[in-house]
Amino acid sequence: MKDIPVHQLKERATSGLEIHRFLEGDMPKADEPLGAHRDDHYLFFLLEGGLASMMNDFQEVHFEASQLYYVLPGQVHHRIKNFEAFGWFIAVDTMLLSPDYRSIFENQLIMQQPYRLTDVQLNQCKNLLNLLYEKYCEDESRTFYLPVVHSLLQSFLGMAACCFSHTGNQRLMTSRPVQLAQQFKKLLVEHVREVKSPSAYANMLNVSETYLNEALKKVTGMSVSYWIQQELLLEAKRLLYYSQMNVKEIAHTLGYDDHAYFSRLFKKTEGSTPLSFRKGYRK
Incomplete structure (x- = not known):
């Protein structure tokens, strides 16, 4: 399909x-x-x-x-x-x-x-x-x-x-999946630099990882892992655009000890290296 x-x-x-x-x-x-x-x-x-x-x-x-x-x-x-x-x-x-x-x-x-x-x-x-x-x-x-x-x-x-x-x-009364999606996104914004595990967010919300994933897919069409990755990418892009930190510093700020791994992950997701992204937005 x-x-x-x-x-x-x-x-x-x-x-x-x-x-x-x-x-x-x-x-x-x-x-x-x-x-x-x-x-x-x-x-x-x-x-x-x-x-x-x-x-x-x-x-x-x-x-x-x-x-x-x-x-x-x-x-x-x-x-x-x-x-x-x-x-x-x-x-x-x-x-x-x-x-x-x-x-x-x-x-x-x-x-x-x-x-x-x-x-x-x-x-x-x-x-x-x-x-x-x-x-x-x-x-x-x-x-x-x-x-x-x-x-x-x-x-x-x-x-x-x-x-x-x-x-x-x-605002109207919302369903349980919608409430969970909103609570998850709020937690994600607050903790994504330190917490990257779907199961950890499920524990914070006192639900199973499976149920949280089902709720996110029902409301947004995307999985918990997808939104974690998107929020990390968003934070990386913000730091590349708004800050003067180098790539290694940004990687460490986002919780990645291996900045080379962070760069590969960024390129795989965004389609360009962190430095190419920064250069493109600051030209």
């Missing part, structure tokens, strides 16, 4: 970001994934006008004007209809989201209803995204290209996180 495809942002973007403005009457691009798929990154949609709908983890979501919506990494989704809609599409590498922002977005695992922006919020987002898109389209070789683009992106992510943080008191 053919598995659900996972689309990687690094195959389309070198800056950890992809942003497009879609207009009324726009047709899907030839390489646009229309069927059910997962992404290894966050997706944000801001609808300025029109109507649209999407199937996300077997729930049909409808969009209207002035609504903001996002899709988590690992969620299965595909577009259904686009009724002369226009607005913004932003794809963001997980490494560019702070733990605080991720906590807010991932706590909305069940209540993935679009957030309706006020007129003031909508205008602020539109102005910010217009500026972000303008800088994004500039020559990547320009001085401070990435810092400027990423700074503007952080402003948008902060505004989005602020919007969704106010919906927490409306």
Whole structure:
């Protein structure tokens, strides 16, 4: 049986970001994934006008004007209809989201209803995204290209996180697997540098490793080991991009005594060496 495809942002973007403005009457691009798929990154949609709908983890979501919506990494989704809609599409590498922002977005695992922006919020987002898109389209070789683009992106992510943080008191009762998935991801962010064993996280949550794995697969489609590896890779990418530590220091910080093994693991997962990744993001 053919598995659900996972689309990687690094195959389309070198800056950890992809942003497009879609207009009324726009047709899907030839390489646009229309069927059910997962992404290894966050997706944000801001609808300025029109109507649209999407199937996300077997729930049909409808969009209207002035609504903001996002899709988590690992969620299965595909577009259904686009009724002369226009607005913004932003794809963001997980490494560019702070733990605080991720906590807010991932706590909305069940209540993935679009957030309706006020007129003031909508205008602020539109102005910010217009500026972000303008800088994004500039020559990547320009001085401070990435810092400027990423700074503007952080402003948008902060505004989005602020919007969704106010919906927490409306959260519906969640199932046991969803609760476990949320608790596991919280523990993972806090302990991944020291703890890398699936059984250790299961013990922290007072469940069997088998049950934790089943819960994660049911909610996210991915195993416990997959999420541990992804969180380690995310931490490595953050340290490579934001810190001045060398590869050996980063490996030790993440709990690897053998930095050569860490480098091989990074290359196998990311497709490039740690130094190549750092050079690519800092160019």
